[in-house]
Structures are given as C-alpha cells and as structure tokens.
Amino acid sequence: MNIIENPKPSEWGNILQRPTQTVNDIENTVTQIFDDVKRHGDEAITKYTSIFDGVTLESNLVTDKEIETASAAVNDTLKAAIQTAYNNIERFHAAQKTQKVEVETTNGVQCWQEKRPIEKIGLYIPGGTAPLFSTVLMLAIPAKIAGCKEIVLCTPPSKTGAIANEILFAAQLCGVSKIIKVGGIQAIAGLTFGTETIPQVYKIFGPGNQFVTVAKQLATKYGVAIDMPAGPSELLVFADDSANANYVASDLLSQAEHGADSQVILVTTSKAIIDQVLKALERQISLLPRQDIAKKAIANSKMIYVENEAVALDLINEYAPEHFIICSKNEAVFVDGIVNAGSVFIGNYTPESAGDYASGTNHTLPTNGFSKAYSGVNLDSFSKSITFQKISEQGLLDLGPVIESMAEAEGLQAHKNAVTLRLNDLKK
CATH class of the missing domain: 3.40.50.1980 (Nitrogenase molybdenum iron protein domain)
Known part of the structure; x- marks a missing residue:
C-alpha cells in the first residue's frame, strides 16, 4: 500500500482517485x-x-x-x-x-402520498x-x-x-x-x-x-x-490507537479480495497503527486463496496519515466511501460528522462482512464517490411515491384566486381558465 503523510487538501483529488477506467x-x-x-x-x-x-x-x-x-x-x-x-x-x-402521508394543506384541500x-x-x-x-x-x-x-x-x-x-x-x-x-x-x-x-x-x-x-x-x-452507479467495491477505515491492527487488516483484505480493481484506504492519526497494519496485512494476505487478486487491489490502495480527526473527517467526506469503518475512541465525531458514505460500521467488533451478509442492512451501495448524492438500496428503491389531492367546493373558492393570480403572472391563460370556469359556476 502507498503511504502518504499529511497531504494538502489541494492534493486530495489526485490521491483519492479510484483505479477505474474512464x-x-x-x-x-x-x-x-x-x-x-x-x-x-x-x-x-x-x-x-x-x-x-x-x-x-x-x-x-x-x-x-x-x-x-x-x-x-x-x-x-x-x-x-x-x-x-x-x-x-x-x-x-x-x-x-x-404509512400513507395525508394532510389538509388548507381548508378543503386534501393532499396525500401513497407508495x-x-x-x-x-x-x-x-x-x-x-x-x-x-x-x-x-x-x-x-x-x-x-x-x-x-x-x-x-x-x-x-x-x-x-x-x-x-x-x-x-x-x-x-x-x-x-x-x-x-x-x-x-x-x-x-x-x-x-x-x-x-x-x-x-x-x-x-x-x-x-x-x-x-x-x-x-x-x-x-x-x-x-x-x-455501483462499480468495483471499496472500503475506507479510520483507525486511531484504540484500533486492533489485525482487525483493520482483515477488513481491508475482505474488500481487496473482491477484485483487482477494488480499492481500500486506511486513514489514521497514528503512525504506529500504519506499521502494525502493514505487518498484519503481510501475515494475513499470504493465507488467502484469492491472494493474487487481493495483492493487485492492495497495490491500488493507500494508507493516509493526518494529524487530527477534523482533517480526517474532511478527507473521508471528500472521498465518499462505499463502506466506512470507524475504529476510534472518539467514534461519535465520525458518526455525527459523516455525510458522504454508503454504509457505516462502528467499533472494533463490527466488521464490514456483517453488512455484506447477515446483519440486515443492504450491501448494494454507491461507489466511486456517488455516495455524495446516492443512497444504498433500501425498501423505497423498489417503489415510487404517487401524490393525490381532492379539493372541495369551498376549498376551490378559497384557493382558486391564488391559482388564478399565479397563472396569470406566468402568462398561462389556460391554467387560469381551468380555475375561473369552475369558480364562476360555484358563484352562481
């Protein structure tokens, strides 16, 4: 793995590039x-x-x-x-x-949403x-x-x-x-x-x-x-001195063995952890049946040392990892501060493998930085929301003039007429 110390924010874009074809x-x-x-x-x-x-x-x-x-x-x-x-x-x-979301937005105007x-x-x-x-x-x-x-x-x-x-x-x-x-x-x-x-x-x-x-x-x-967009798998681990280096190495390798184009990253505030994880990687990778694949992925991967957690969090949000593991005595800083990640795993006893298989969360997640805008698969992914509305006579009498005024201001006369015709009939 490539070891990088205290990169400047201006360098993050190049450092955090994925090893993918365009x-x-x-x-x-x-x-x-x-x-x-x-x-x-x-x-x-x-x-x-x-x-x-x-x-x-x-x-x-x-x-x-x-x-x-x-x-x-x-x-x-x-x-x-x-x-x-x-x-x-x-x-x-x-x-x-x-459940169905239902609200009367104004007197006589009933709006609701159903899946x-x-x-x-x-x-x-x-x-x-x-x-x-x-x-x-x-x-x-x-x-x-x-x-x-x-x-x-x-x-x-x-x-x-x-x-x-x-x-x-x-x-x-x-x-x-x-x-x-x-x-x-x-x-x-x-x-x-x-x-x-x-x-x-x-x-x-x-x-x-x-x-x-x-x-x-x-x-x-x-x-x-x-x-x-869900391409080659990726994982970022933040680890400080409270982390178990053997566990961290095993998590990095669990994603590296997915494919040669996978990427794993360790971000840390501890130089000692870097040394420990490197040794653990060397021991563990030699025992893997898919070590050839894992080695290629590790070659595309990085260990990044930063001086404090605030910088680490900014860098992680910039990378927007598919999987994010937090091994820190100050885990709340990262739990509360992460805004770009597909799925988050907290603590030394929460391996990413749990989410891959059996904890219950979904493992189909956005990669390549798309977690800045996309969620992982969830129940709503398989449905769409339809909105409904029903307006009473009094509701249209009250709301109609508002619609007429707005439609006229936009120069859409037919929109206005659709209301005016009804209002005229109601006023007779």
Missing part, C-alpha cells in the same frame, strides 16, 4: 453490444455468452429441475446461515415501510470468481416486501452452463419469478430492451464490474431506471 474507454463496447441485442435479441445474447463466458447454451432459462437439484446440493449448515441472513434482512427492510411497487424489476447478480448469492437476498427480499410483481434475475453461467447452487437456492427462497443465464453487458441490454426469453423491466438493480456499471448508465437513456 467511461470513454469502454462506452463504445457497451454501445455496440446494446445495439446488437436491440436488433437481434436472443441471437445476440447467445453470441456474447459464448464470447465472454465461454459456453454456448441451448436455452438461457433456468428450469425448475435445475433449481430443485441445486437447492438439494446446498448443505444444511449453509442453508441455515442463508435463512438467518434472510430473516435479518427481511426484518430490517420491513421496518422501512411507511406503489415498481411492477417489473431486473436483478443483476455477478458470477465469475465469486458468485454473490448474498446479493440475491439483498435485492430480492426488499423487492418482495415492496410487492413487485415480476422479479427477473440475470447471472452469468459457468463454462459448463451452470449457475452456482447457492444463487439458485437463494433465488427460490426469495420468490424470484424468472432466472436467466446471462451476464455482463448483454444481460443489462436484454433487461433494457427485452428479448424472446428476457422480459423487459422498468428498473435494474445490482452491482457489477465497470462494464456493467456503464451498461446500466446507458440503460437509462432508453427509459429504464437503475438503482445507482
């Missing part, structure tokens, strides 16, 4: 695949699955038999763990339900080197609670044409409507336009690599909503 580097590829899928549907999907996943499928639809076989293959211990995670995630997201589920949603579940069955829980559970009618799940197949048993088990547990063996850009394109086997959806959820992130952004140009 959109321009990959947008042409994404656009070409989108155009091909739009014109040729499943034929194009099959072609790109062969090119990128190394398998030619007779059908990209997962059958009930495949789900049954996969579920039977998951061991009972893991099934119980997944069920516990399911219960916690369901409990936390069900608690986010809100309605998004009817058709697409879930993208990364496969590759680490099939993320936990993401199935994070996305399908709130979708089910919200009442979404159609939940379509896309995930890349292996070279044998299979989907990870755990993904299929979690999908059936959560009541997913349809599971499709397709990944990458072509999956997002299929959900955007619809094909012979992939339903068109209204909103797409799920993390992915940089190509998937750009594909999701392109989908918005065709009228499909997305959860957020």
Whole structure:
C-alpha cells in the first residue's frame, strides 16, 4: 500500500482517485453490444455468452429441475446461515415501510402520498470468481416486501452452463419469478430492451464490474431506471490507537479480495497503527486463496496519515466511501460528522462482512464517490411515491384566486381558465 503523510487538501483529488477506467474507454463496447441485442435479441445474447463466458447454451432459462437439484446440493449448515441472513434482512427492510402521508394543506384541500411497487424489476447478480448469492437476498427480499410483481434475475453461467447452487437456492427462497443465464453487458441490454426469453423491466438493480456499471448508465437513456452507479467495491477505515491492527487488516483484505480493481484506504492519526497494519496485512494476505487478486487491489490502495480527526473527517467526506469503518475512541465525531458514505460500521467488533451478509442492512451501495448524492438500496428503491389531492367546493373558492393570480403572472391563460370556469359556476 502507498503511504502518504499529511497531504494538502489541494492534493486530495489526485490521491483519492479510484483505479477505474474512464467511461470513454469502454462506452463504445457497451454501445455496440446494446445495439446488437436491440436488433437481434436472443441471437445476440447467445453470441456474447459464448464470447465472454465461454459456453454456448441451448436455452438461457433456468428450469425448475435445475433449481430443485441445486437447492438439494446446498448443505444444511449453509442453508441455515442463508435463512438467518434472510430473516435479518427481511426484518430490517420491513421496518422501512411507511404509512400513507395525508394532510389538509388548507381548508378543503386534501393532499396525500401513497407508495406503489415498481411492477417489473431486473436483478443483476455477478458470477465469475465469486458468485454473490448474498446479493440475491439483498435485492430480492426488499423487492418482495415492496410487492413487485415480476422479479427477473440475470447471472452469468459457468463454462459448463451452470449457475452456482447457492444463487439458485437463494433465488427460490426469495420468490424470484424468472432466472436467466446471462451476464455482463448483454444481460443489462436484454433487461433494457427485452428479448424472446428476457422480459423487459422498468428498473435494474445490482452491482457489477465497470462494464456493467456503464451498461446500466446507458440503460437509462432508453427509459429504464437503475438503482445507482455501483462499480468495483471499496472500503475506507479510520483507525486511531484504540484500533486492533489485525482487525483493520482483515477488513481491508475482505474488500481487496473482491477484485483487482477494488480499492481500500486506511486513514489514521497514528503512525504506529500504519506499521502494525502493514505487518498484519503481510501475515494475513499470504493465507488467502484469492491472494493474487487481493495483492493487485492492495497495490491500488493507500494508507493516509493526518494529524487530527477534523482533517480526517474532511478527507473521508471528500472521498465518499462505499463502506466506512470507524475504529476510534472518539467514534461519535465520525458518526455525527459523516455525510458522504454508503454504509457505516462502528467499533472494533463490527466488521464490514456483517453488512455484506447477515446483519440486515443492504450491501448494494454507491461507489466511486456517488455516495455524495446516492443512497444504498433500501425498501423505497423498489417503489415510487404517487401524490393525490381532492379539493372541495369551498376549498376551490378559497384557493382558486391564488391559482388564478399565479397563472396569470406566468402568462398561462389556460391554467387560469381551468380555475375561473369552475369558480364562476360555484358563484352562481
């Protein structure tokens, strides 16, 4: 990891850059695949699955038999763990339900807001080197609670044409409507336009690599909503002398092993912690099965020493991390002061892994600084708010002149007339 001491605020922008390709580097590829899928549907999907996943499928639809076989293959211990995670995630997201908001803004003018589920949603579940069955829980559970009618799940197949048993088990547990063996850009394109086997959806959820992130952004140009820009995983830890260096190192590595383009950052007011964490990283990384991936991510990562907590907090808010761990004797300073973060983990005994799997919070979070403007996935992500209003005769008599005056001032005579006609009838 690169060690940086007391960087000036003017240097933060360069220091905190993510190790990602620019959109321009990959947008042409994404656009070409989108155009091909739009014109040729499943034929194009099959072609790109062969090119990128190394398998030619007779059908990209997962059958009930495949789900049954996969579920039977998951061991009972893991099934119980997944069920516990399911219960916690369901409990936390069900608690986010809100009642109808209703108010009489003025005499005779009743206004209210109600939530309605998004009817058709697409879930993208990364496969590759680490099939993320936990993401199935994070996305399908709130979708089910919200009442979404159609939940379509896309995930890349292996070279044998299979989907990870755990993904299929979690999908059936959560009541997913349809599971499709397709990944990458072509999956997002299929959900955007619809094909012979992939339903068109209204909103797409799920993390992915940089190509998937750009594909999701392109989908918005065709009228499909997305959860957020969510690319390679990232973690920032603040640690002072009260932190356990072994724990800090384990948290940094837990995100580094996601992918070579992941980034982890340690911000600290303690030079001793830097030395301790470096030694712990060296010990722990050598024991990881995915150490080659973790080492590449660590090479893109940084340890930043600053002199006080105020500077640390400003730097962290500027970075706007996806995951933020606080290991500080003055944790309240950071809890109260953080304004840009996807999800926050507090104390030496709150590993980021808890949020990834089973504590109940959602792990689908904004990356690449987007937590400055985006929230992580939550129950409201799967619904939209509709406003209603009903005005009584007396309400229009009272409010009508206000509307007429404002409409006339904006030069919108038809707007004024819509009120004036009613007022004239009421006054007769």
